[in-house]
Amino acid sequence: MTTETAAEKPAVFELADEQSIARSREQLDAHTVEMMAWHFHPSTGSPFWLEYAEGLPFDPIKDVRCFDDLKKFPPFEDEWLRGGPVTRWIPKGFAGQPAYVFETGGTTGTPKSRVNLRDFRTDYEEFSATLPEEHFPKGANWLMLGPSGPRRLRLSIEHLAQFRGGICFCIDLDPRWVIKLIQKGWMEHLEAYKQHCIDQAITILEAGHDIRCMFTTPKLLESLALALEKKGTTIHEVGITGIFSGGTEFTPQWTRFAVEELLDGAYMTPTYGNTLMGLAASRPVVPEDGYTIAYYSPQPRAVIELVDFDDTNSVVPYGGTGRVKLTTLTKETFVPGFLERDEGERERPYVKYPWDGVSGVRPFHKLATATTVGVY
Amino acid sequence: MHLTAFRFGKPYESLERNQLVHFLTGEPVAEVSQVGGAIVGRDLRKAAQARQALLKFDPEEIVERLQTAGNLYALGTVEVGGVPQTPDDFVRQQSATTGLPESLCRANMKKNLFVLSNMDRMLDALSRGLPPEILWKGYGTEHRDVVVSYQAQSPVLGLVLPSNSPGVHTLWLPVVALGVGLLLKPGGQEPWTPYRMAAAMIEAGIPAEAIGLYPGPTDVGSAIMANCGRSMIFGSAKTVEQYRGNPAVQVHGPGFSKILLGDDCVDHWEDYLDVMAESIAANSGRGCINCSAIYASRHTREIADALAERLGPHEVKPPDDPEATLAAFTIPGAAKAIWEQIEGLLDKPGVSHATAAHGPRFVEGERCGWLRPVIAHCSSPDPEIARAEYMFPFASVIECPQAAMLDRIGPTLVGTAITADEAFRQSLINATHIDRLNLGPLPTIKLDWLQPHEGNIIDFLYRSRALQLADINAASGSPLTAGAAAAG
Numbered sequence: 052m053t054t055e056t057a058a059e060k061p062a063v064f065e066l067a068d069e070q071s072i073a074r075s076r077e078q079l080d081a082h083t084v085e086m087m088a089w090h091f092h093p094s095t096g097s098p099f100w101l102e103y104a105e106g107l108p109f110d111p112i113k114d115v116r117c118f119d120d121l122k123k124f125p126p127f128e129d130e131w132l133r134g135g136p137v138t139r140w141i142p143k144g145f146a147g148q149p150a151y152v153f154e155t156g157g158t159t160g161t162p163k164s165r166v167n168l169r170d171f172r173t174d175y176e177e178f179s180a181t182l183p184e185e186h187f188p189k190g191a192n193w194l195m196l197g198p199s200g201p202r203r204l205r206l207s208i209e210h211l212a213q214f215r216g217g218i219c220f221c222i223d224l225d226p227r228w229v230i231k232l233i234q235k236g237w238m239e240h241l242e243a244y245k246q247h248c249i250d251q252a253i254t255i256l257e258a259g260h261d262i263r264c265m266f267t268t269p270k271l272l273e274s275l276a277l278a279l280e281k282k283g284t285t286i287h288e289v290g291i292t293g294i295f296s297g298g299t300e301f302t303p304q305w306t307r308f309a310v311e312e313l314l315d316g317a318y319m320t321p322t323y324g325n326t327l328m329g330l331a332a333s334r335p336v337v338p339e340d341g342y343t344i345a346y347y348s349p350q351p352r353a354v355i356e357l358v359d360f361d362d363t364n365s366v367v368p369y370g371g372t373g374r375v376k377l378t379t380l381t382k383e384t385f386v387p388g389f390l391e392r393d394e395g396e397r398e399r400p401y402v403k404y405p406w407d408g409v410s411g412v413r414p415f416h417k418l419a420t421a422t423t424v425g426v427y
Numbered sequence: 428m429h430l431t432a433f434r435f436g437k438p439y440e441s442l443e444r445n446q447l448v449h450f451l452t453g454e455p456v457a458e459v460s461q462v463g464g465a466i467v468g469r470d471l472r473k474a475a476q477a478r479q480a481l482l483k484f485d486p487e488e489i490v491e492r493l494q495t496a497g498n499l500y501a502l503g504t505v506e507v508g509g510v511p512q513t514p515d516d517f518v519r520q521q522s523a524t525t526g527l528p529e530s531l532c533r534a535n536m537k538k539n540l541f542v543l544s545n546m547d548r549m550l551d552a553l554s555r556g557l558p559p560e561i562l563w564k565g566y567g568t569e570h571r572d573v574v575v576s577y578q579a580q581s582p583v584l585g586l587v588l589p590s591n592s593p594g595v596h597t598l599w600l601p602v603v604a605l606g607v608g609l610l611l612k613p614g615g616q617e618p619w620t621p622y623r624m625a626a627a628m629i630e631a632g633i634p635a636e637a638i639g640l641y642p643g644p645t646d647v648g649s650a651i652m653a654n655c656g657r658s659m660i661f662g663s664a665k666t667v668e669q670y671r672g673n674p675a676v677q678v679h680g681p682g683f684s685k686i687l688l689g690d691d692c693v694d695h696w697e698d699y700l701d702v703m704a705e706s707i708a709a710n711s712g713r714g715c716i717n718c719s720a721i722y723a724s725r726h727t728r729e730i731a732d733a734l735a736e737r738l739g740p741h742e743v744k745p746p747d748d749p750e751a752t753l754a755a756f757t758i759p760g761a762a763k764a765i766w767e768q769i770e771g772l773l774d775k776p777g778v779s780h781a782t783a784a785h786g787p788r789f790v791e792g793e794r795c796g797w798l799r800p801v802i803a804h805c806s807s808p809d810p811e812i813a814r815a816e817y818m819f820p821f822a823s824v825i826e827c828p829q830a831a832m833l834d835r836i837g838p839t840l841v842g843t844a845i846t847a848d849e850a851f852r853q854s855l856i857n858a859t860h861i862d863r864l865n866l867g868p869l870p871t872i873k874l875d876w877l878q879p880h881e882g883n884i885i886d887f888l889y890r891s892r893a894l895q896l897a898d899i900n901a902a903s904g905s906p907l908t909a910g911a912a913a914a915g
Contacts, residue, residue: 236669242653273465280472304442305463312469342442 063340067405075350075405080117082351082380087111090385095144099131100385118354121378122364124387129327132163140166142382153203155326162201165326170352170383171203174329175211177349178322181332181403182215186293186318190216191263194291196252196271198226203326208266208295220260222251245271249278256289264293269305272296276313285315294319301412303342310342322346323412327386328353328377334401334408346412347404354378355409357397360417363390366407369397374415391415428457428508430618432642433625434470435477435608436635445615445642449523450757450795451746456523457508459618462643464650467610470639471583471654477608478582480634486559489633490546490604496624496631497543501536505626512623521619522746525590526755526795529747531710535594539624542597542876546604552877553601553885562606562885566894576894577885580675581656583608583639584888587648588621589661590614591818592713595679596624598880599659603628607888608637610655612647616757652676657888677887681816682715682840684871687855688723688730689846690829696726697733699845699868703822704737706843706871708800711754712820716841716863718871719816721824722808722832731781731804731824738800738820739785753819755795762789762796765817769801772812779804781824808835833858840881841871 067075090096091104091111104111109123137152145168153171154162193212199205199221212219232241252275256262267275272294276286286294294317301321309319323346324330331346331353348355357373359365367373375393379386394415398408432439441460448455481489499505504513512520518532525532542549550559557577561567566576584602588611589595602609613621621640629635641647652658652670659677660666667680686703688696706718723730744751756762766789773780781802782788790797800820805813813823814837827835833854836842842861845868846852852866862881865871874880 236665238649238652238669239673273463273468277465277468277472280469302443304461305465307442308463308466313465 062399063337064334065402067400067402071402071405072400075400076118079351079354079406083118083121084116086380086382086385087115089144089382090142093143095142097142097385098139118378121387126363127386127389129163129389132165133161137164137166140384141168145383151203151206152201153206153326154201163326164201165203165384167203168383170329170381171207172210172214173381174349174352175207176214177352178330178332179211179214182293182295182320183318187215187264187295188292191292192217192260193219194252194255194262194265194267195219195221196224196248196265196267196275198224200225200227202226204266204324207330211266211295212264217264218260220255220262222248222255224248245274246278249274253278253282256291261290263290264295265291266295266297268296269301269309272309272319273313276309286313287315287317291317293317295322296320297322297324301344303336303344306336306344307338307342323409325391327379327384327389328355329379329381331355331409332404334403343410344412345398345401345408345410347398347401347406347408348377350404350406352379352381354380354406356407357395357409358390360394363388367397369399372396372411375409375412428510430457430459430508430622430640430642432460432462432466433635433638433640434466435473435637435639439466447524447616447618450526450755451523451792453794456520457618459613459615459642462641462647464643464646467641467647467650468654470641471610471650474582474608474610474655476582477610477637477639478579478606480636481603481606481608482563483634486563486604486606487547489606490550490559492632493543493546493600493604493628496627496633497540497546499627499630500543500624501540503627503630505623505630507619507622507626512626517619517623519747521617524616524619524757526746526757527711527713528744528751528754530749530751531754534710535596535620538594538597539600539620542600545876546601549601549876550604550885553879553883557885559604562889574894574896576892577889578892579607580888580890581607583610583637583655585610585612585651585655585658587612587651587658587660587662588614588617590616592661592710592715594710594714595661596620597876598679598884600624601884602888603633603637605885605888607657608639610639610641610651612651613640613642615642618642677882679715679881682717683720683814683816683838684716684718684841685720685722685836685839685843686718686871687832687836687842687844687846688721689844689848689851690724691848692845693723693726696723696730700730700733700737702843702845702868702870703730704734707734707802707822708738708741708752708820709870709872711752712800713754713818714872716872716874717820718841718843719822720813720836721822722827722836723824724826724828727806727824727826728781728804731779731802734822734824735781735785735800735802738802739782741800741820743790743797743799753797753799755792755797756818757795759794760796762798763791765819766796766798769812769815769817769821772810772815773803775810775812777806778810778812833860836860841865843867843869843871 090100148168151167152164154164156162195208209219321333321344329349331348334345336344356376357367358376375391377389377391392415393412395409395412398410400406441462443461444458445461447457504511518529521532522529562577569575584607586599611621625638661679664680667678670676670678743753781804788799798819803812803823805823805825808825808827813825839861841863843865844855
């Protein structure tokens with residue numbers, strides 16, 4: 052990996068030391084070899100990857116000896132995820148186990164889908180360890196103020212709440228309808244639908260369920276805070292102490308505004324996640340760091356690299372801007388070198404996450420005009 | 428220079444800033460704080476305070492202060508973005524980020540000054556002589572000794588302003604004089620007029636709590652439209668369609684303004700060439716009031732050729748050249764894309780390009796582009812280009828029988844009809860798809876400020892409704908008289 056710097060600000064957070072970085076890299080290389088042995092062995096690999104390997108000019112089991120060797124794979128195309136049978140993605144080693152299917156998009160045409168057995172649970176159990184106890188107390192009940200339907204997020208938050216000993220209360224929110232409302236320009240309906248979601252949330256919060264933790268998105272958090280303010284109360288006053296939030300609209304300015312004017316002292320931790328990767332934790336977001344939001348992938352299960360826009364096998368220097376490239380390496384899912392629809396800046400390894408991070412995540416500028424950001 | 432947001436009296440520096448650069452050189456001109464829609468939603472909860480701050484003053488006092496503000500804006504030095512800004516600074520900065528020639532920036536300043544200087548006359552005309560105290564108090568007795576009530580529909584007017592036409596600001600200048608606060612989302616490239624005007628108003632004594640400046644991305648506009656009781660937006664035909672029929676929104680889109688030559692005058696078309704050329708090319712053709720189509724039953728090819736002869740030679744000149752008439756398209760690729768679209772339309776049957784002989788129309792710059800005037804000729808109203816409008820001097824000259832004109836012209840913001848034919852004039856007066864009607868050789872861009880533009884701003888901000896009064900008997904609490912009450 053490249054290590055030179057590009058227009059980097061001095062770090063105000065604790066950097067990882069060289070030894071930790073080297074150790075995590077060794078673990079990643081070993082994990083990569085282990086995953087190749089699983090995904091490309093005829094007895095354990097999935098029908099998709101076993102068939103795909105037949106057309107490769109190399110043998111993934113023999114020729115991939117470290118993470119960087121994954122560059123031998125052509126870029127992963129998410130179009131492959133459209134349509135069935137979804138069972139082609141299930142490794143033979145997991146045959147017969149209960150499976151979930153999670154979908155993304157789906158406003159028009161066939162949505163992309165990912166089959167999941169236990170990955171989402173593992174991701175959120177690991178993420179659970181990053182949540183500070185004083186703001187996300189064990190045993191507390193949760194509100195899931197986010198998308199419902201065939202979404203990984205909805206089930207994951209419920210699992211997170213249960214894993215921490217609580218119960219999760221959910222609302223109905225169809226993000227595909229939201230996108231259609233925006234595309235049709237039905238802004239009054241969009242507002243009404245947003246209000247419908249907020250009404251559901253307030254009903255739950257006021258029903259005596261002792262909810263203290265919440266997942267939501269920036270836009271819904273804004274709406275909830277303003278609706279509660281109109282009722283003469285605040286997010287903190289209705290009992291919320293910890294908020295776990297995600298979305299590419301998470302900017303330093305938005306975070307500062309939320310902390311200063313919406314949260315009334317409730318703690319908020321931003322996250323970056325998607326159906327393919329799982330969940331990236333953030334290092335603490337503080338005023339001294341200009342409210343910079345830097346995410347670190349759940350390595351070695353998933354790896355984020357910031358790559359050059361044109362040469363997607365080259366990592367940009369620290370502080371440099373690049374496109375987010377994702378590699379997923381779990382026993383359930385193998386995704387080599389998928390170019391996300393996001394871009395950002397490459398961040399130095401943080402003491403708790405001694406590998407590269409990404410900050411300033413935003414829609415990839417060449418695709419941004421086609422991206423519709425809804426209420427979630 | 429950093430233009431901060433201004434939250435009804437409180438400057439707010441955002442962590443996110445948009446850098447404005449010179450359209451020719453790319454040199455930084457200013458940074459503009461970018462806020463989000465939620466800040467607007469939150470601040471609007473206290474919108475009533477904006478109106479209250481204005482109502483503490485007599486309406487006449489507000490008008491006088493606005494007149495002072497007009498002088499400060501046009502002639503004085505005011506502090507903008509933390510630094511003193513002279514009128515010359517303002518003109519240079521506005522030209523640098525919008526691509527508008529400096530001479531046109533100055534012309535727009537004069538328009539704004541005129542409106543502010545004549546605010547008392549304008550309000551008197553638009554309110555039909557209503558005593559301004561009635562708008563302050565909500566009701567009163569007008570000169571016919573009749574009780575009338577005007578109810579403010581929103582304590583502030585939200586405005587989503589454009590980047591491409593500094594001329595539109597005249598529309599919101601009367602708002603403060605009507606006792607209504609302002610929430611402005613400045614255009615991304617043209618924050619200059621809202622910021623300078625706000626600074627001048629505050630320096631002239633208009634309460635700072637009555638004015639908000641919220642620069643930011645589109646979600647700021649959405650928050651304004653969703654949360655303001657009354658708002659005004661400037662946009663494309665799609666935007667117009669989106670808000671059509673929404674009584675809380677006054678939407679200003681393409682004007683499709685036109686000149687119609689009646690059969691009784693068309694043989695003397697040469698007498699009206701100046702009116703036609705000025706209507707097409709004034710203000711670099713950027714306004715919704717610029718003429719985009721000329722209808723006549725005959726002589727259309729001669730008219731098109733004469734206009735091409737007049738406007739076709741217009742050249743791109745540096746923005747500080749007093750002779751410059753053409754504004755740049757500052758969004759990279761925009762001018763080229765528009766020109767390619769026009770070329771496609773000029774290629775259609777029944778269309779010819781009258782300015783073709785006057786050299787290339789598309790001029791490419793290093794960081795921007797220009798379009799020199801284009802005159803098309805259409806042998807009927809059928810070709811698509813007959814209904815087109817662009818942000819530069821462009822018009823189609825369309826052959827159409829007089830009897831068919833009103834059926835074919837479509838929506839028209841300003842219609843100049845050059846005819847003395849009484850029957851035709853009456854049809855034009857009755858035509859509901861013409862907003863502003865000029866009878867006689869008046870350029871479409873010549874506005875009478877004492878008349879309403881796309882609806883009366885007072886009717887938009889205030890609802891005229893019934894309010895009856897009866898005295899109360901302090902002892903019994905029952906009405907003593909029917910007062911002004913009348914059966915409806």
